[in-house]
Amino acid sequence: MGYFFGTIYSWFKSLWCYNLDLYLWGYDTLAQDYVGMNIYSVVGLITAVITLAIVLFYYYIYNHPRWCKWWSWLITLFLNGGITLAVAFGITYSKFFYGYIPQELVYQFDEDGNVVAQLISSLDCWGFGIGAAIVSALFFVVFTFVFKWWSSNAKHVPFL
Amino acid sequence: MKGKLYLFGIGGTGSRVLRSLVMLAASGVKIEADAIVPIVIDPDFANADLTRTLELIKTCSAIRKELSFNDKTSNTFFAMPFEQMVNDNRLSLQDTKNKKFREFIEYSTLSRENMALASMLFSENNLEADMEVGFKGNPNIGSVVLNQFTTSQDFVDFASAFKPGDRIFIISSIFGGTGASGFPLLLKNLRGLSADMPNYASIQEAPIGAITVLPYFDVKPKDEGAIDSSTFIGKTKAALQYYEKNVNGDKSSVNVLYYVADNRANQYDNNEGGTEQQNNAHMVELISALSIVDFVSIPDDDPILSCTEDENFRVYAPNAKFREFGIEDDVKEVLFSNLSQTTRDILCVPMTQFVLFSKYIKEHLRGAISQPWAVDNGITDAFLKSSFANNIKKFTEAYLTWLEEMADNDRGFKPYKLAVKGSDLYSIVDGVKPDSIKALWAFNKSGYDLFDAALNDKQSSLSKNYSLSQKFTELFCIVSKLLVDKKFKF
Numbered sequence: 001m002g003y004f005f006g007t008i009y010s011w012f013k014s015l016w017c018y019n020l021d022l023y024l025w026g027y028d029t030l031a032q033d034y035v036g037m038n039i040y041s042v043v044g045l046i047t048a049v050i051t052l053a054i055v056l057f058y059y060y061i062y063n064h065p066r067w068c069k070w071w072s073w074l075i076t077l078f079l080n081g082g083i084t085l086a087v088a089f090g091i092t093y094s095k096f097f098y099g100y101i102p103q104e105l106v107y108q109f110d111e112d113g114n115v116v117a118q119l120i121s122s123l124d125c126w127g128f129g130i131g132a133a134i135v136s137a138l139f140f141v142v143f144t145f146v147f148k149w150w151s152s153n154a155k156h157v158p159f160l
Numbered sequence: 161m162k163g164k165l166y167l168f169g170i171g172g173t174g175s176r177v178l179r180s181l182v183m184l185a186a187s188g189v190k191i192e193a194d195a196i197v198p199i200v201i202d203p204d205f206a207n208a209d210l211t212r213t214l215e216l217i218k219t220c221s222a223i224r225k226e227l228s229f230n231d232k233t234s235n236t237f238f239a240m241p242f243e244q245m246v247n248d249n250r251l252s253l254q255d256t257k258n259k260k261f262r263e264f265i266e267y268s269t270l271s272r273e274n275m276a277l278a279s280m281l282f283s284e285n286n287l288e289a290d291m292e293v294g295f296k297g298n299p300n301i302g303s304v305v306l307n308q309f310t311t312s313q314d315f316v317d318f319a320s321a322f323k324p325g326d327r328i329f330i331i332s333s334i335f336g337g338t339g340a341s342g343f344p345l346l347l348k349n350l351r352g353l354s355a356d357m358p359n360y361a362s363i364q365e366a367p368i369g370a371i372t373v374l375p376y377f378d379v380k381p382k383d384e385g386a387i388d389s390s391t392f393i394g395k396t397k398a399a400l401q402y403y404e405k406n407v408n409g410d411k412s413s414v415n416v417l418y419y420v421a422d423n424r425a426n427q428y429d430n431n432e433g434g435t436e437q438q439n440n441a442h443m444v445e446l447i448s449a450l451s452i453v454d455f456v457s458i459p460d461d462d463p464i465l466s467c468t469e470d471e472n473f474r475v476y477a478p479n480a481k482f483r484e485f486g487i488e489d490d491v492k493e494v495l496f497s498n499l500s501q502t503t504r505d506i507l508c509v510p511m512t513q514f515v516l517f518s519k520y521i522k523e524h525l526r527g528a529i530s531q532p533w534a535v536d537n538g539i540t541d542a543f544l545k546s547s548f549a550n551n552i553k554k555f556t557e558a559y560l561t562w563l564e565e566m567a568d569n570d571r572g573f574k575p576y577k578l579a580v581k582g583s584d585l586y587s588i589v590d591g592v593k594p595d596s597i598k599a600l601w602a603f604n605k606s607g608y609d610l611f612d613a614a615l616n617d618k619q620s621s622l623s624k625n626y627s628l629s630q631k632f633t634e635l636f637c638i639v640s641k642l643l644v645d646k647k648f649k650f
Binding site: 062063064152153 | 616
């Protein structure tokens with residue numbers, strides 16, 4: 001599952017830096033191997049669950065004959081993207097802020113151990129958040145076409 | 161009952177009661193007959209009450225022609241067939257067009273003695289009366305002119321079509337001219353039908369019901385008007401005395417005779433007939449239509465419906481019944497809660513279903529064709545322009561107009577707040593608080609959204625083999641029943 005989600009997120013890895021990508025894959029600097037927690041699978045799973053819940057809510061609980069139109073579907077897609085962006089940013093930024101990301105990945109040190117460059121910043125966390133939002137949009141589309149057919153009022157949304 | 165009901169509507173009241181019956185039947189009020197065959201007897205061919213009713217029957221029949229009814233269908237809208245046996249549902253009366261009564265009886269050719277007798281029986285105004293606009297409250301004219309039923313080809317056609325098991329019902333008013341004179345004449349002709357008529361024995365012994373509508377409205381005084389409502393009570397008393405001796409005495413000719421009246425009387429414009437005679441619908445007409453519903457619900461083997469012959473071979477009903485109608489409270493504006501539970505059981509559900517259906521058609525249908533229930537079943541703009549959809553629109557508008565007229569009358573029948581819109585839609589039944597529906601499909605929806613949600617939810621139950629028209633009415637009937645059952649406790 002980690003590989004599955006990691007591969008999908010990697011389609012957008014230009015939005016965040018290589019070192020954050022390593023960390024998200026679970027790279028451990030001490031072990032020099034991918035033995036840590038795969039953050040991609042965590043975020044991916046949360047994103048999938050949130051998106052599934054929103055799609056099911058939209059098609060089966062909200063399920064409104066007047067408001068279930070293509071534009072409300074699009075608004076829901078963006079809303080879902082916003083939530084997953086916040087979740088993905090929150091997870092990575094908290095790891096970054098509280099120092100869970102190995103220093104060797106966050107900073108570049110000289111031979112004396114002085115920091116010469118910061119390799120991961122909050123901008124990378126935002127970038128990952130945006131990537132997660134895009135992936136959630138893909139999930140949203142997939143879940144839409146899996147579940148919409150049995151909705152009584154929204155079966156033709158976003159189109160027939 | 162198993163068989164057809166031959167329904168004779170005499171005069172203006174006959175047409176107006178028939179109008180109410182068509183409305184009830186179309187809305188799905190249970191009428192236990194295989195078919196209704198309306199036959200209107202009215203010399204006033206241009207009477208607006210009559211033409212409006214006949215147009216309504218035509219529309220209803222055109223709609224029904226597109227629908228089928230069997231054990232698998234759930235639709236009760238337009239379920240009762242109205243058959244046309246005589247041309248345009250009117251019994252043709254000879255020699256009444258463009259003729260004065262004087263010419264009809266060929267007064268000028270009478271002998272001197274007969275001329276004197278005619279002058280005693282008929283006033284100068286009577287003799288000068290134009291037959292084409294009815295008998296304008298003169299039963300003495302009607303009893304002469306209408307005594308020609310059995311010579312009419314339409315009547316022979318009726319006799320030919322009549323089968324054992326069929327029943328006859330006669331609607332008339334007692335305070336006018338056409339109905340007051342036509343009812344006893346028709347009854348006499350039916351019970352004493354000549355042996356050279358087809359099926360004469362079946363007709364003579366047929367179960368016959370009738371309603372005699374007593375005064376329930378006045379007309380405004382008019383100097384030169386032939387109709388004077390101050391004579392209504394006097395005429396009614398005279399007619400009742402005549403009926404007691406000749407219609408419903410010891411050997412009653414009718415099996416069931418219904419009486420209805422109202423002491424609250426609205427004043428109508430004093431029109432003698434023709435296109436100007438279009439009175440607003442009245443609750444008394446609705447109640448009169450209910451008498452027909454009651455009559456056909458009497459089981460075939462009930463002794464009330466039996467007939468026998470006396471020693472003079474005169475057919476009569478030995479167990480005749482006489483029925484009246486009452487409301488629970490004497491109020492100016494009648495709600496469902498003012499009716500007895502028996503009447504509520506008959507009216508509330510089907511009428512409320514049809515009101516919701518009519519309002520949806522009028523206020524929401526055009527904007528709803530993008531809904532799944534419409535898209536999936538091929539309900540498109542083209543369907544909305546079809547003759548079927550146009551007839552549905554025409555009929556449902558007429559239904560709402562009928563309700564508005566009854567609400568505006570005095571006494572008013574006003575069970576619905578017809579002006580309600582949007583999310584207030586289900587507060588339409590005056591005096592009945594709508595329940596909330598506890599179902600997932602109804603979550604967070606009200607008004608027409610709830611209606612659409614129910615249509616979308618229930619459309620999957622429709623058979624794919626149905627025609628568009630069948631799907632449309634079937635779905636609306638199922639859903640309106642569901643909404644009424646869930647929303648209202650009558």
